Amino acid sequence: xxxxxxxxxxxxxxxxxxxxxxxxxxxxxxxxxxxxxxxxxxxxxxxxxxxxxxxxxxxxxxxxxxxxxxxxxxxxxxxxxxxxxxxxxxxxxxxxxxxxxxxxxxxxxxxxxxxxxxxxxxxxxxxxxxxxxxxxxxxxxxxxxxxxxxxxxxxxxxxxxxxxxxxxxxxxxxxxxxxxxxxxxxxxxxxxxxxxxxxxxxxxxxxxxxxxxxxxxxxxxxxxxxxxxxxxxxxxxxxxxxxxxxxxxxxxxxxxxxxxxxxxxxxxxxxxxxxxxxxxxxxxxxxxxxxxxxxxxxxxxxxxxxxxxxxxxxxxxxxxxxxxxxxxxxxxxxxxxxxxxxxxxxxxxxxxxxxxxxxxxxxxxxxxxxxxxxxxxxxxxxxxxxxxxxxxxxxxxxxxxxxxxxxxxxxxxxxxxxxxxxxxxxxxxxxxxxxxxxxxx
Amino acid sequence: xxxxxxxxxxxxxxxxxxxxxxxxxxxxxxxxxxxxxxxxxxxxxxxxxxxxxxxxxxxxxxxxxxxxxxxxxxxxxxxxxxxxxxxxxxxxxxxxxxxxxxxxxxxxxxxxxxxxxxxxxxxxxxxxxxxxxxxxxxxxxxxxxxxxxxxxxxxxxxxxxxxxxxxxxxxxxxxxxxxxxxxxxxxxxxxxxxxxxxxxxxxxxxxxxxxxxxxxxxxxxxxxxxxxxxxxxxxxxxxxxxxxxxxxxxxxxxxxxxxxxxxxxxxxxxxxxxxxxxxxxxxxxxxxxxxxxxxxxx
Numbered sequence: 001x002x003x004x005x006x007x008x009x010x011x012x013x014x015x016x017x018x019x020x021x022x023x024x025x026x027x028x029x030x031x032x033x034x035x036x037x038x039x040x041x042x043x044x045x046x047x048x049x050x051x052x053x054x055x056x057x058x059x060x061x062x063x064x065x066x067x068x069x070x071x072x073x074x075x076x077x078x079x080x081x082x083x084x085x086x087x088x089x090x091x092x093x094x095x096x097x098x099x100x101x102x103x104x105x106x107x108x109x110x111x112x113x114x115x116x117x118x119x120x121x122x123x124x125x126x127x128x129x130x131x132x133x134x135x136x137x138x139x140x141x142x143x144x145x146x147x148x149x150x151x152x153x154x155x156x157x158x159x160x161x162x163x164x165x166x167x168x169x170x171x172x173x174x175x176x177x178x179x180x181x182x183x184x185x186x187x188x189x190x191x192x193x194x195x196x197x198x199x200x201x202x203x204x205x206x207x208x209x210x211x212x213x214x215x216x217x218x219x220x221x222x223x224x225x226x227x228x229x230x231x232x233x234x235x236x237x238x239x240x241x242x243x244x245x246x247x248x249x250x251x252x253x254x255x256x257x258x259x260x261x262x263x264x265x266x267x268x269x270x271x272x273x274x275x276x277x278x279x280x281x282x283x284x285x286x287x288x289x290x291x292x293x294x295x296x297x298x299x300x301x302x303x304x305x306x307x308x309x310x311x312x313x314x315x316x317x318x319x320x321x322x323x324x325x326x327x328x329x330x331x332x333x334x335x336x337x338x339x340x341x342x343x344x345x346x347x348x349x350x351x352x353x354x355x356x357x358x359x360x361x362x363x364x365x366x367x368x369x370x371x372x373x374x375x376x377x378x379x380x381x382x383x384x385x386x387x388x389x390x391x392x393x394x395x396x397x398x399x400x401x402x403x404x405x406x407x408x409x410x411x412x413x414x415x416x417x418x419x420x421x422x423x424x425x426x427x428x429x430x431x432x433x434x435x436x437x438x439x440x441x
Numbered sequence: 442x443x444x445x446x447x448x449x450x451x452x453x454x455x456x457x458x459x460x461x462x463x464x465x466x467x468x469x470x471x472x473x474x475x476x477x478x479x480x481x482x483x484x485x486x487x488x489x490x491x492x493x494x495x496x497x498x499x500x501x502x503x504x505x506x507x508x509x510x511x512x513x514x515x516x517x518x519x520x521x522x523x524x525x526x527x528x529x530x531x532x533x534x535x536x537x538x539x540x541x542x543x544x545x546x547x548x549x550x551x552x553x554x555x556x557x558x559x560x561x562x563x564x565x566x567x568x569x570x571x572x573x574x575x576x577x578x579x580x581x582x583x584x585x586x587x588x589x590x591x592x593x594x595x596x597x598x599x600x601x602x603x604x605x606x607x608x609x610x611x612x613x614x615x616x617x618x619x620x621x622x623x624x625x626x627x628x629x630x631x632x633x634x635x636x637x638x639x640x641x642x643x644x645x646x647x648x649x650x651x652x653x654x655x656x657x658x659x660x661x662x663x664x665x666x667x668x669x670x671x672x673x674x675x676x677x678x679x680x681x682x683x684x685x686x687x688x689x690x691x692x693x694x695x696x697x698x699x700x701x702x703x704x705x706x707x708x709x710x711x712x713x714x715x716x717x718x719x720x721x722x723x724x725x726x727x728x729x730x731x732x733x734x735x736x737x738x739x
Contacts, residue, residue, distance in 0.1 A: 218452075221447060221581075238656050249583045270560070270561045271561045271658070
């Protein structure tokens, strides 16, 4: 049983507790505020598993980044803000140059760390979560909601619905219900949806679901009364399979439900069984093991018995592949920073910030990395800490996710002014003087 | 009016699911006066063990259920031996705190044994509307919800017979009424506690299987215990029929409140509305609908 492995791991940890892990001078340390137990362990283990496996691949296949080996240490947060901060503090001075970058994998922990990490000059990568307005790097120099934020994703989602309806003009008069997790995360897209509803002439009804969302009968009966053309599902955890099951109970077609990427993993659809068939979700990474980067992980890491995933069948799943995206961007940012600050030397958090802010993973680079079609290209700048805004849509066929669109761009004409307004408000509240990005090099 | 009945029926059926979890609390409280905070964790562990045995060890349904039941009985026996027995005669708050500790232990143990993956569970009953009801009356009621209600009904009937008609059941009731008096007439308290924890484990297994089939077997199963608390306040901590009636009232009222009051207050009220209702009820009838009135000498 897995207990045996757990016990052995526990004994090994206990045995090494007395001696802190020693990191060599030439290594690049990454402190991982991970979660592998507790309510959100499925997501945490998948994403951190993918991230660690990618770093292992770079060490095993390439000998590190220009000879600099990547080393890491995990600290269990259980998705708890206080523990997240504690882990951050515990890890920040480790390694020859301190912690290089933080992946909080929690909007709450991200919020808790913004001031601290900025003061400590350690960049935060909040990939697909966190503060949307942190996209404005002039106000948030150390926070990077890379690839795509919630508002960008939401505009892409409406574009997708428009495509399905035969054009954006066909959205006029349509009814959309936004079923959202009744939390800061769930409410985040209400303003942008309202703006889009006004712009395109559709009506939107926002229906909250109380945490954790394991009961949704009343919400879906309301959906039945409203008779919407589409439902947007902004769920998290158990709320997702429950929503799909509840939709089946009222006979609402699952192919008319479009989820966010926190609704679009195997962990969201498998528990719903046949009720999930046809469900569509946005994603900034796709599922599948048939990409060169995943094949390399299999060849250089798992074939040698060094893989991080206990359940190897999860390699290639949505969460795992998202972890690989985390790995690719982290490694490429270190590489970019090394090119400026000295190849073959570990970089500091401040240098990493520069590296992320000058990250340019174009189509050619993606192909070289074996990640063509796996994730979108991105170019980060001082003013744009998102760098892409593109998503693909995947549909669950009852057994696996299938990609059904190409990358769809966000509608920046809606998103950017909202980000700048929100970031400016934050800057005013905090007394931050925004950087002049035209003077940044 | 048809919509109202649809919400009402849906609420009543959801209430039955809450009652299933509440039953486990009632059994332990009734026999030992312990409010078992770990009941939600037991539901999670039972469901995860059952589905893990089927998926990881390819055990057939009934064998997996039997082994999972054995694991729950073993957990009950160990809880009695390691946690409760050393705390006999300690204040109730001490026993309550011990069950809080037990909660974290069981949650960790469940994920340690079976991993953190979210698992699907198919009991072979479709969670889709009953066609003739939908076609004839326009009311959408799930086959699975009806099945769950039937299971809950059978469970209550079995427990009622067990408590009323068997020797062990009578001994359980005697212990519930007065520990000291029960001991004085030779009823083995520790054995009774083991049986009660074992039966609570069985109830947790049934609840876990039904909730797991409904929403997936995942950590969130531990949260269903939160739905049982207002049911217990309303129905009474010591009454099996109270758990059922309390569940029905809570289920129906929270759904009706969400649909008819929710839109005026921003929605999402079904998480707290049952607690408000229970609190109001506490003011009028602190012992709950079917709870026993305790009068202590001061």
